Amino acid sequence: MADYDYDVLVIGAGPGGYVAAIRAAQLGLKTACAEGRETLGGTCLNVGCIPSKALLHASEYFEAAKGGAMAAMGIKVTPELDLPTMQGQRLDAIKGLTGGIEFLFKKNKVDWLKGYAQFKDAHSVEVAGKTVTAKNIVIATGSSVTPLPGVEIDNEGGVVVDSTGALELASVPKKMVVIGGGVIGLELGSVWRRLGAEVTVVEFLDQLLPGMDGDVRKEAAKIFKKQGMALKLGTKVTGVTVAEVNGGKSAKVTVEPAKGGDAEVIEADVVLVSIGRRPNTEGLGLGNIGLELNARAQIETDHDFATKVDGVWAIGDVIPGPMLAHKAEDEGIAVAENIAGLTGIVNHDVIPGVVYTQPEIAGVGLTEEAAKERGAIKVGKFPMLANSRAKTNHEPDGFVKVIADAETDRVLGVWCIASVAGTMIAQAAQAMEFGATSEDIAYTCHAHPTHSEAIKEAAMAVTGKPIHM
Ligand code: FAD
Ligand code: NAD
Numbered sequence: 001m002a003d004y005d006y007d008v009l010v011i012g013a014g015p016g017g018y019v020a021a022i023r024a025a026q027l028g029l030k031t032a033c034a035e036g037r038e039t040l041g042g043t044c045l046n047v048g049c050i051p052s053k054a055l056l057h058a059s060e061y062f063e064a065a066k067g068g069a070m071a072a073m074g075i076k077v078t079p080e081l082d083l084p085t086m087q088g089q090r091l092d093a094i095k096g097l098t099g100g101i102e103f104l105f106k107k108n109k110v111d112w113l114k115g116y117a118q119f120k121d122a123h124s125v126e127v128a129g130k131t132v133t134a135k136n137i138v139i140a141t142g143s144s145v146t147p148l149p150g151v152e153i154d155n156e157g158g159v160v161v162d163s164t165g166a167l168e169l170a171s172v173p174k175k176m177v178v179i180g181g182g183v184i185g186l187e188l189g190s191v192w193r194r195l196g197a198e199v200t201v202v203e204f205l206d207q208l209l210p211g212m213d214g215d216v217r218k219e220a221a222k223i224f225k226k227q228g229m230a231l232k233l234g235t236k237v238t239g240v241t242v243a244e245v246n247g248g249k250s251a252k253v254t255v256e257p258a259k260g261g262d263a264e265v266i267e268a269d270v271v272l273v274s275i276g277r278r279p280n281t282e283g284l285g286l287g288n289i290g291l292e293l294n295a296r297a298q299i300e301t302d303h304d305f306a307t308k309v310d311g312v313w314a315i316g317d318v319i320p321g322p323m324l325a326h327k328a329e330d331e332g333i334a335v336a337e338n339i340a341g342l343t344g345i346v347n348h349d350v351i352p353g354v355v356y357t358q359p360e361i362a363g364v365g366l367t368e369e370a371a372k373e374r375g376a377i378k379v380g381k382f383p384m385l386a387n388s389r390a391k392t393n394h395e396p397d398g399f400v401k402v403i404a405d406a407e408t409d410r411v412l413g414v415w416c417i418a419s420v421a422g423t424m425i426a427q428a429a430q431a432m433e434f435g436a437t438s439e440d441i442a443y444t445c446h447a448h449p450t451h452s453e454a455i456k457e458a459a460m461a462v463t464g465k466p467i468h469m
Contacts (some may be wrong), residue, residue, distance in 0.1 A: 004123060006032045008339055009134035011117045011125065011284070014042020016316025016328030017140030018101050023336035025108040032134070033105070034127045036116035039098035040105065043142050043317075044325040047164045050097055052187055054090035055167065056356050059194040062086075063358075069394040081195060083171065090167070119285035122309050136311050136339045139299060140332065141284060143277040143317035148179060151240045153273060159242045159251045160271045163188060173197045173270035177253045179237050181208035183355050184274035186224065190357045192270075193229055200230040200266055202237055204258050209355065211322075213367040213415040215381075215401060220361055220417065223397050234258045240271055279318040296320070304344070305335040313339065327351050352429045354422035359384075359398045362425035365413030365432055368403055376406035380438060380461030382454050384418050386468050389449035395419040400458040402428075402438055409437035409462070420451050427452060438462035 008024040010017045013035035021033040039046060064070045065079035105112055115128030124133045145162040147153065155165030166188045172195045178185040181203030193199040201208070201224070207217040208224070208231070225231055232255060239254040251271045256263040279298050286293070289309050294300050299314040301307050307314050313335050316328035327346070334344030355361040371377045384390040384398040398417030405412055414428035431441055441459035446452050457466040 004133045004135045006030050006111075006132070006134040008032075008136045008138065008336070009034065009113075009117075009125065009132060010138045010140055012042060012140035012142055012280075012316070012318075013037070013040040013101065013112070014140060014142045014316060014328060015044045015325040016142070016332045017042065017138065018105070019329045019332030020138050020140060020315060020336045021110045021332075022104055022108050023333045024339060025110045027336060027340040027342070029336075029340060031109075032111040032113050032132065034113040034115060034117035034125065034132075036114075039094070040101040040112065041094075041098040043144075044328075045097050045101070046094060047167060049325050050093055051090045051167045052163070052184075052191075053356055054093045055086065055191045056187060056358075058086045058089065059191045060358050063194040072394050081172070083195070087168070087170075116283065118283060119288045122289045122311050125285075136313060138305075138335055138339075139284065139307075139312065139314040139318055140316045140328070141280040141318050142328075143279050143323055145273070146276040146278045148237065148240075148273050148275055151179075151237075151271075151273060159249045159269065160240055160273065162273050166192070166270070166272045166274075169270065173268070175266075175268045176200070176270045176272065177202060177251070177266055177268040178272045178274060179253070180273070180275040181205075181231065181233070182210065182274060182276065185272065186220075186355055186357055188272060188274070189229060190224075190227075193227065197270075198230075199228075200232060200268075202232045202235050202253070202255050202266075204234070204236050206234040206258075208233070209361070211367075212353075212361070212363055213401065213413070214369050215399075216361060216363065216415045216417060219399065220355075223359065223417070224357075238263065277317065277323055281318065294320070304338045305331055306338070321348055322351055322353060324351065324353060347433060350429050350432045352425045354425060356422060359395065359417050359419045360421035361417050362421035363413065363415040364425055364429045365411070366403060367413060367415070368401070371403045371412045374412075377412065378404050378406050378409070378438070378462045380404075380458045380463070380466070382458040382461055382466055382469060384451070384454055387418075387449075387451060387454040387457070388468075389451050390418060390454070392449070393419065395451075400424075400454040402441065402455070402458040402462050404438040404462050409439055411436050411438055411441065411459075414455065414458075416455070418451050418454065424452050424455060428455060 007029035008031045010021045010033040025031040117125040176197045178189040178201045315331035317323045337344030352364040385396045401415040403413040438459040460466045
């Protein structure tokens with residue numbers, strides 16, 4: 001048998017890759033991880049989940065202090081924005097967490113190969129001018145922003161930015177146009193709206209948040225409008241021009257109805273392009289190992305995360321499925337276990353998704369639309385307005401919806417809009433993982449007063465018997 005430098009070499013140290021590397025090392029495999037960034041943690045820790053949540057959390061406090069719920073509770077303050085400090089705590093969060101992964105690599109004896117890796121053959125890559133060999137190579141190179149044809153992104157103090165630029169703005173824009181009403185557009189649009197920007201979201205489809213339950217999408221649009229975001233749904237951007245205005249720069253975004261009609265120009269001092277992300281496969285040398293991409297430029301794998309090339313595996317944003325950190329992490333654990341000869345499984349039917357706006361928007365499993373296509377269903381809904389804790393906390397917006405199979409009562413999907421929906425959805429995911437029926441959830445004792453009681457009540461509503469409605 002050939003001698004290799006490592007049992008496992010992971011390419012990319014995002015939540016997929018770093019988790020795979022740590023788990024492989026924990027299982028006794030000699031492991032290295034190649035990462036070209038200056039810090040570990042990938043998109044998630046450096047320019048994604050963590051920095052966006054740092055700004056969402058801080059801006060939520062700022063908005064609460066401006067009035068609304070706080071004033072209703074008898075707390076009157078006039079907040080002053082110190083954006084450099086707010087941005088500083090974002091950078092602190094990144095530094096602490098990326099440094100934490102470096103510590104975990106050392107603790108678990110994972111070698112960090114600093115540089116971008118390129119395949120030479122199925123068992124060797126070149127990193128920073130050196131050839132490294134491994135019995136197994138895991139591709140975990142993640143994804144990057146999908147560009148909008150004809151629109152140039154300039155994150156270095158420019159006007160047209162992607163999510164990375166929108167996280168790093170040094171001042172609050174007066175007018176911001178967000179192209180794409182998906183997760184990034186709504187989260188980062190919310191941050192800058194809370195801090196004072198006039199935000200217009202331009203979405204090609206006739207509703208926000210594609211892929212989410214239809215009721216949730218409609219309710220989300222109502223809530224964001226109420227919060228002061230201008231929504232241009234069913235609208236496409238046909239061009240963006242940037243011009244010098246009074247010593248500064250300003251953009252003109254030309255939009256028109258997606259189905260055709262009169263064009264309109266919206267002015268903005270910042271334009272965020274957030275129309276999706278695409279897998280990172282360029283420069284990896286996949287041609288050298290004969291690995292082809294599918295029509296969506298993703299790497300296909302089997303259920304074990306093995307690609308068609310022996311010894312080469314792939315996980316995370318670079319393979320099909322939702323582009324989510326926790327999905328990548330679970331695949332990282334599973335692929336390491338499969339390489340070690342154990343049985344690593346990810347149940348792709350039960351991957352929760354959360355939009356961290358206020359209220360949060362979360363779901364797991366099938367939408368009502370998708371569930372109906374599969375057969376007869378029963379649906380139970382419960383409004384947060386009727387949940388004692390949400391009402392008392394001045395958080396009346398949202399609802400919980402439980403979708404169950406009409407015949408077996410097995411829960412097929414759960415959707416929540418609530419201040420803490422992201423935390424609430426965990427119990428729904430766990431129940432579904434255990435094959436729960438709506439009755440199982442309805443008869444589970446939930447602590448009072450909690451927002452989670454709305455999940456119990458929605459489950460009770462599946463068979464028509466909620467108490468508080
Ligand atoms: P990545 O995190 O993209 O990591 C891949 C790494 O591979 C990168 O560091 C890259 O430098 C490295 N790399 C690429 N090519 C090579 C090479 N040839 N050699 C060496 N290294 C290479 N998801 C959530 O679940 N929750 C959230 O709240 C959330 N918020 C987000 C907010 C924003 C603004 C963005 C952009 C994304 C967010 N996501 C969120 C999505 C999440 O970040 C991704 O799904 C997740 O990071 C994917 O993990 P990954 O390991 O597959 O890839
Ligand atoms: P997205 O797919 O969530 O949303 C993109 C939106 O842009 C869609 O609604 C789409 O219809 C619209 N769109 C596409 N082309 C358009 C055009 N030309 N004009 C107007 N609208 C257009 O993508 P995203 O918001 O960029 O996020 C990328 C990925 O990052 C997502 O897959 C998401 O899973 C992940 N992410 C997750 C979180 C989270 O879990 N909280 C947060 C941020 C990002």
